[in-house]
Amino acid sequence: MEAHVSTPAFSSDGWSPARNSSPVMKGIHAMLHPRNIVLVGATEKPGNYAERIWNNLVKYKYEGGLYAINARRDTVWGVTCYKDFASLPERPDHxxxxxxARFVTQVLRGAAAAGARSATIVTSGFSELQDEESQRLAAELNVAVRETGIAITGPNCLGNLSAGQKLFTNIDDRIVTMEQGAVAIAGQSGAIVMMIRQALEDRGVGVGYMVTTGNxxxxxxxxxxxxxxxxxxxRVIVVYLEGVRNTKAFRAACKAARAAGKPVIALKLGASEGGRAAAMAHTGALAGSIESFDAISTREGVIRVRGLDELVETTECFVHAKVPTGNRLAAVTLSGGKRGLLIDAFHSAGLQFPPLGRDATDKLATMLGPGSIIGNPLDAGFAAVVDPSVYLKSINIMIDDPDTDIVIIDAELPKAPHELRERNLCMVNEMAAAASKPVIYISPISVGFTEHTKTLRKSLPSITVMQGMDRAVGAIKALVDYASLNKDVPDIASSSKPQARALLEKMLNSARSNSLDEIASKKLLKSYGIPISKEGIAHSADEASVIATKIGFPVVAKVVSPDILHKSDIGGVVLNLNSAAEVKKAFNEITARVKKLRSKPKLEGILIAEQLQADLELVIGASLDAEMGPVVLFGTGGVDIELTKDVALAGAPIDASEARRLINRTKAGVKMKGYRGKPVLNETSVIKTLVGLSNLIADADGRIDSIDVNPFLLSTKSGVAVDALVVLRNGTTKSSDTTT
Structure with missing residues (x-):
C-alpha cells in the first residue's frame, strides 16, 4: 500500500478560521484538518500504539497524505518507511x-523545522510523573513548544478524531461513525474522552471532533x-477537566461558547480531596475546589455534571431538544405509577406540572368524555385501551398548548421492530419538527440500545430520547436554566479607590509575616469600604481600661499577633467585659497565655473592641483558588460554620448585582429578608462589604491567599466586621499552637 495523495482539508461546511484568527485557532484547524499525517516511531511490534493508529487511519480512509518514519526501517506495515522528515515526498503537516520520552523534544523541533504545523505527542513520561528526570523532560518540552510555535496536543494523550476529515489518530479499535456530528469533545484523559465518544455514538449522538489533550x-x-x-x-461542547491552568482563557472560551449559543457540558475531577490528588497524579494539573469551579463556571454558562451517565443524558438533551421559552411542563403517560414518579422526580428539581391551559383542558375533556380526570401529567392509559388514537391526540394537544413550554412523554424506544410504537414515534417526530418547543421521551429506567434501536433513533431527529428518571430530570433542569441565561456576560472590573489600592501595596510590600494582624487587616478592609467596629489596641492593662471606657461597655478583649491565626483556640478572646477591672484582668490573662505558648509568637498588644449585639452572624471572606483564582464567599457565620456549611461563592471581583445574587443563594439570605416575621436586616452593608472584599482580593493579584471576616454582625440598622484576618500568599503558620 502506498501513501495517500495530499488534498486540501476543510470542515464539511467549508468553514475555516478567518485570516485574522489567532495562531492558536489556526494551529488547531491545522491539527484537525491536516494536509498529511506523519507517524514518527513506526514499529511492527504487535499491538503497539503506532500500528493501531495507522490501522485506524487506513480503515477510515483518511484522504490526506499518510507517512511513517523510522530511521532503522525501510518498510513497515507493508508500506515505505522513511528515515527522517527530509526524505518525505512532501513537507510534513501533522x-x-x-x-x-527522551527523544520527543528532538522530534518536535525537527518537525517544526521541516514545516509541520501541528503535532500529537502520544508518549508519556513527563509532568504526570514526579521523578527528577520526567520533570526535566517536561521543562525541555515546554521550552520547545514555545520556541517552535507548533500546535500540539499531549504529551501523554491518545489521539484525536475529526469525523468530517475521516481522521482518527487514536488507538481505539471500536467502531467509529465517521459523520460530522454536532458534538465536540475535549479532555485531559484519553480513556475517559474515548469512553464518552463511544457512549454518545451508541445513543445515536454524532461526534464531530474528539481531542485528547493529556498533560x-x-x-x-x-x-x-x-x-x-x-x-x-x-452545537454542544463536552469537556473532561482534571485541572484549569489558565482561568482567564477558560472563562473567555466559556463566554465565546455562550455567545454562540453552545452549551459547555463539563465533567470536572476534584469534587473530593482524593479526586484532586488523582488529578495532580494523572496529568500534573493544579486542582482547586469544586465549589470555586462552580462559582465561576456556572456564571459563564457551564453545565457541570457529576458522572458519565449524567453527561450522556445531558448531551443528548442539548443536542436534540429545542430551546424552551419557560419551565412549564406537560406530560403524557400510560401508567398511574409512572405518573407519580414523574411528579416526584421533577418536584425534587424545583420543576412542576402546572394545570394545562383552558383550551387544552377543554379539548382533552371532549376527547376523553364525561367523568375523565384531566391532570398534568395526564394518565391516558385507560382511555388509550378503549381508543388507541387518544395517546397521539393527547400529545398533539399538549404540543399545541400555548401554556406549555416542554412536552414529556413516558416511553422508551423498542429494541425490536414494533409497528404500532414505531408509527407513533414517527408521528410524534413530525409533530415535534413543526413545534417551537422541545418534545422529550423519558424512559424511567435505562434500556440498552440494540442495532435496531440505534437505527430507529437516527430516524427521529426532532425528539429527545432520555433514559433514567433522575438523570433526565437533571438534564431538563439544566436545559431550562441555560435557556434563561443571557448570551453575553459582562466582565466586572474592580471598583476600588486609588487610596485603597495604594494602602494595599504599602502593606503587602512592608509585610514581615505570613499574615497581617487584626489591626492591619481591619485598617485595610476599612479602606475598601468595609464597616469596622469601634476599637483600640492596648499595650498595658491601664491603657486597655481607658480604651474600654471611651468605647463604652460591654467590650471584648482579643490578642493581636500576626503569628496567631485562631485566637479563641489559645484563649486569646474574652467576651462580656463590663467594667474597667474586668478589662484589666482580661488583658493580663491573655498576655500570660500567649507567653506560655511553645512557638513564642510576637505579641503586638490586646485589642479592645465594642461588643455588639446582632440579629444574625455572617461569614464573609475571600480566597485564591488554586485553579480558578480569586473568589469571594458569603454565608451563615459563627463557630458552627463548618457544621452548617451554608455558604456560597462567586468569582471576584463582583458588583452590587452579583453580590445580591450571591446572598440569595444562601439560607442566610432568606433570614436577612425577614424570615417568619423577624425584622428585615440591613442588606446594603452586606453588599458593600462583599463588593469591597472582592475588589481587595482581585487587586492583590495573587499576593493574598485568603481574607476571613468572621463574624460579620448584622442587624436591622447596620453590619459590622468584628474580626478580620488577611493571610498572604505562600504563608505558613509557625506552630501547631496557632492553628485549629
Whole structure:
C-alpha cells in the first residue's frame, strides 16, 4: 500500500478560521484538518500504539497524505518507511510522536523545522510523573513548544478524531461513525474522552471532533473550546477537566461558547480531596475546589455534571431538544405509577406540572368524555385501551398548548421492530419538527440500545430520547436554566479607590509575616469600604481600661499577633467585659497565655473592641483558588460554620448585582429578608462589604491567599466586621499552637 495523495482539508461546511484568527485557532484547524499525517516511531511490534493508529487511519480512509518514519526501517506495515522528515515526498503537516520520552523534544523541533504545523505527542513520561528526570523532560518540552510555535496536543494523550476529515489518530479499535456530528469533545484523559465518544455514538449522538489533550504542554482544553465555539458544525461542547491552568482563557472560551449559543457540558475531577490528588497524579494539573469551579463556571454558562451517565443524558438533551421559552411542563403517560414518579422526580428539581391551559383542558375533556380526570401529567392509559388514537391526540394537544413550554412523554424506544410504537414515534417526530418547543421521551429506567434501536433513533431527529428518571430530570433542569441565561456576560472590573489600592501595596510590600494582624487587616478592609467596629489596641492593662471606657461597655478583649491565626483556640478572646477591672484582668490573662505558648509568637498588644449585639452572624471572606483564582464567599457565620456549611461563592471581583445574587443563594439570605416575621436586616452593608472584599482580593493579584471576616454582625440598622484576618500568599503558620 502506498501513501495517500495530499488534498486540501476543510470542515464539511467549508468553514475555516478567518485570516485574522489567532495562531492558536489556526494551529488547531491545522491539527484537525491536516494536509498529511506523519507517524514518527513506526514499529511492527504487535499491538503497539503506532500500528493501531495507522490501522485506524487506513480503515477510515483518511484522504490526506499518510507517512511513517523510522530511521532503522525501510518498510513497515507493508508500506515505505522513511528515515527522517527530509526524505518525505512532501513537507510534513501533522506529526504523531510515539518515540520514547527522551527523544520527543528532538522530534518536535525537527518537525517544526521541516514545516509541520501541528503535532500529537502520544508518549508519556513527563509532568504526570514526579521523578527528577520526567520533570526535566517536561521543562525541555515546554521550552520547545514555545520556541517552535507548533500546535500540539499531549504529551501523554491518545489521539484525536475529526469525523468530517475521516481522521482518527487514536488507538481505539471500536467502531467509529465517521459523520460530522454536532458534538465536540475535549479532555485531559484519553480513556475517559474515548469512553464518552463511544457512549454518545451508541445513543445515536454524532461526534464531530474528539481531542485528547493529556498533560497540555501546548494546546489546553480552553483553546479547543474556543475553536469549537467558532465552528458552525458544532452545537454542544463536552469537556473532561482534571485541572484549569489558565482561568482567564477558560472563562473567555466559556463566554465565546455562550455567545454562540453552545452549551459547555463539563465533567470536572476534584469534587473530593482524593479526586484532586488523582488529578495532580494523572496529568500534573493544579486542582482547586469544586465549589470555586462552580462559582465561576456556572456564571459563564457551564453545565457541570457529576458522572458519565449524567453527561450522556445531558448531551443528548442539548443536542436534540429545542430551546424552551419557560419551565412549564406537560406530560403524557400510560401508567398511574409512572405518573407519580414523574411528579416526584421533577418536584425534587424545583420543576412542576402546572394545570394545562383552558383550551387544552377543554379539548382533552371532549376527547376523553364525561367523568375523565384531566391532570398534568395526564394518565391516558385507560382511555388509550378503549381508543388507541387518544395517546397521539393527547400529545398533539399538549404540543399545541400555548401554556406549555416542554412536552414529556413516558416511553422508551423498542429494541425490536414494533409497528404500532414505531408509527407513533414517527408521528410524534413530525409533530415535534413543526413545534417551537422541545418534545422529550423519558424512559424511567435505562434500556440498552440494540442495532435496531440505534437505527430507529437516527430516524427521529426532532425528539429527545432520555433514559433514567433522575438523570433526565437533571438534564431538563439544566436545559431550562441555560435557556434563561443571557448570551453575553459582562466582565466586572474592580471598583476600588486609588487610596485603597495604594494602602494595599504599602502593606503587602512592608509585610514581615505570613499574615497581617487584626489591626492591619481591619485598617485595610476599612479602606475598601468595609464597616469596622469601634476599637483600640492596648499595650498595658491601664491603657486597655481607658480604651474600654471611651468605647463604652460591654467590650471584648482579643490578642493581636500576626503569628496567631485562631485566637479563641489559645484563649486569646474574652467576651462580656463590663467594667474597667474586668478589662484589666482580661488583658493580663491573655498576655500570660500567649507567653506560655511553645512557638513564642510576637505579641503586638490586646485589642479592645465594642461588643455588639446582632440579629444574625455572617461569614464573609475571600480566597485564591488554586485553579480558578480569586473568589469571594458569603454565608451563615459563627463557630458552627463548618457544621452548617451554608455558604456560597462567586468569582471576584463582583458588583452590587452579583453580590445580591450571591446572598440569595444562601439560607442566610432568606433570614436577612425577614424570615417568619423577624425584622428585615440591613442588606446594603452586606453588599458593600462583599463588593469591597472582592475588589481587595482581585487587586492583590495573587499576593493574598485568603481574607476571613468572621463574624460579620448584622442587624436591622447596620453590619459590622468584628474580626478580620488577611493571610498572604505562600504563608505558613509557625506552630501547631496557632492553628485549629
Amino acid at each position: 506529526v504523531l510522536v510515539l518515540v520514547p 497540555e504542554a501546548g494546546l489546553e482544553t480552553p483553546d479547543l473550546m474556543a475553536y469549537f465555539a467558532a465552528d458552525p458544525s458544532i
